[in-house]
Amino acid sequence: MSEDTGKGGFSLFDAEERILAGAKSLLERMAGGDPQLLSEVGTLADAYSRSVREQRRLVKVSDRLQNQMTQLNQELARRRTEAEEALEKLRQAQETLVQTEKLASLGALVGGVAHEINTPVGIALSCASHLDDATKAIRVLFEADDISVDDFERYMDTAADTAKLIVANCERAADLIRSFKQVAVDRTSSERRTFRLADTIAETVTALRPNLRQGGHEVTVVCPPDLVLDGYPGALSQVLTNFVMNSLTHGYGAGACGHLRIEVEPMGDDWLRLRYRDDGKGVPEEFHNRVFDPFFTTRRGSGGSGLGLHIVFNLVTGPLGGTVVLENSPGPGASFLLEFPRVAP
Numbered sequence: 001m002s003e004d005t006g007k008g009g010f011s012l013f014d015a016e017e018r019i020l021a022g023a024k025s026l027l028e029r030m031a032g033g034d035p036q037l038l039s040e041v042g043t044l045a046d047a048y049s050r051s052v053r054e055q056r057r058l059v060k061v062s063d064r065l066q067n068q069m070t071q072l073n074q075e076l077a078r079r080r081t082e083a084e085e086a087l088e089k090l091r092q093a094q095e096t097l098v099q100t101e102k103l104a105s106l107g108a109l110v111g112g113v114a115h116e117i118n119t120p121v122g123i124a125l126s127c128a129s130h131l132d133d134a135t136k137a138i139r140v141l142f143e144a145d146d147i148s149v150d151d152f153e154r155y156m157d158t159a160a161d162t163a164k165l166i167v168a169n170c171e172r173a174a175d176l177i178r179s180f181k182q183v184a185v186d187r188t189s190s191e192r193r194t195f196r197l198a199d200t201i202a203e204t205v206t207a208l209r210p211n212l213r214q215g216g217h218e219v220t221v222v223c224p225p226d227l228v229l230d231g232y233p234g235a236l237s238q239v240l241t242n243f244v245m246n247s248l249t250h251g252y253g254a255g256a257c258g259h260l261r262i263e264v265e266p267m268g269d270d271w272l273r274l275r276y277r278d279d280g281k282g283v284p285e286e287f288h289n290r291v292f293d294p295f296f297t298t299r300r301g302s303g304g305s306g307l308g309l310h311i312v313f314n315l316v317t318g319p320l321g322g323t324v325v326l327e328n329s330p331g332p333g334a335s336f337l338l339e340f341p342r343v344a345p
Ligand SMILES: Nc1ncnc2c1ncn2[C@@H]1O[C@H](COP(=O)(O)OP(=O)(O)OP(=O)(O)O)[C@@H](O)[C@H]1O
Pocket: 179, 242, 243, 246, 247, 248, 249, 250, 251, 278, 280, 281, 282, 283, 291, 292, 296, 297, 298, 299, 303, 304, 305, 306, 307, 308, 309, 310, 333, 334
C-alpha cells in the first residue's frame, strides 16, 4: 500500500491534513486571545503534526518492507523451481544408476551361472565319454570272442560308477537351473491375492515338517491371527523356506536341535515387521554384508550354490516391496529382519 498523492486523487493523509489546516486557522483566529490557551492549543497542534509525520514515516517503512517481502517471495519461488529441477535430475540419475546396477548384477549372474553349471556338466560329460570308451573296448573284446568274466565284471563296475556320477551331476545341474529360474523373480507367475498371514506361515512350517523332524528342531510362530495381507503368499512362503533351510544347513551340527522363531508385529497401520531367528552358529561378522550376494556360500562343493538369500532379497525388495537385513544380533544365532507393506505395491 503506498500513499496516493496524485492531484485530484485520494491521499492517505487527507483527513490529517485537513485537521492540521483547521488547527492552523484556529490558532490564527485565536491570535491576541488568552496566551495560556493559545500556548496549549499550539502544543496540541505541534504534537498532532509530529504524530502525522511519524505516521508518514511508518507508512514509508511499511512500503519498503512490503517491497522486500515481494522480492523475497519471488526469490523463494525461483529457488524452489531450481530445487525441484535439481530433484528431478537426481531422480533421473538415480533411475539410470539403478538400471546400470541391474545390468551389472545381471552380467555377474549370467557369468556365475555359466561358471557354476560348468562343473557338473563338465563332470557328467567326461564320465559319459569314459563310459563310451569302456563300452567300445568291451564291444571289441566281445566281437573278437575274447571276453573274460573279469573283463565283463570290470566293465560293469565302470558302467555302474560312471552312471551314478552322471546322474548325480545332471541332478546338480538341474537343481542349479531351478534356482537360477527363481532368481529372476517373475511377478506374473506368482499369484497375487488377499491372504491371512498366520495361515501362510503355518502352511509353510507344515510343509517343512519332514526336514525339521530329522533334527528334532522346533519352530515358534508369533503372529496376530487376524492379520490379512494383499500380495504374494507364494513369495513369502519361499522366503521363510529359504530361511529355515539355511538354519538347518548352516546353523546346527549333527545332533543339535534348534529353536527357530518367526515373529510378526504391525508397524503402524500399513506396514509389518517380520523377524526370523535361529539359535544356531550364526553368521560370522565378516560375511554380514555378503550373504545376500548371488553365489556367496560357505558350503561350495557340498551342495551350496549361494542363491538362497539372494532369492530372498529379490523377493522381499521386488514383489513384497520391502526390505530385508541380517541383524547384528547379540547372542547366538542368525536373525533376519523384514519390513514390508500389508498391501504389496
Ligand atoms: N541361519 C544361518 N546360520 C548360519 N549361517 C547362515 C545362515 N543363513 C545363511 N548363512 C550363511 O550365508 C550363506 C549364504 O546363504 P545362501 O542361502 O544364500 O546360500 P547357501 O545356503 O550356501 O546355498 P543355497 O541356499 O543356494 O543352497 C551361507 O553359505 C551361510 O554361510
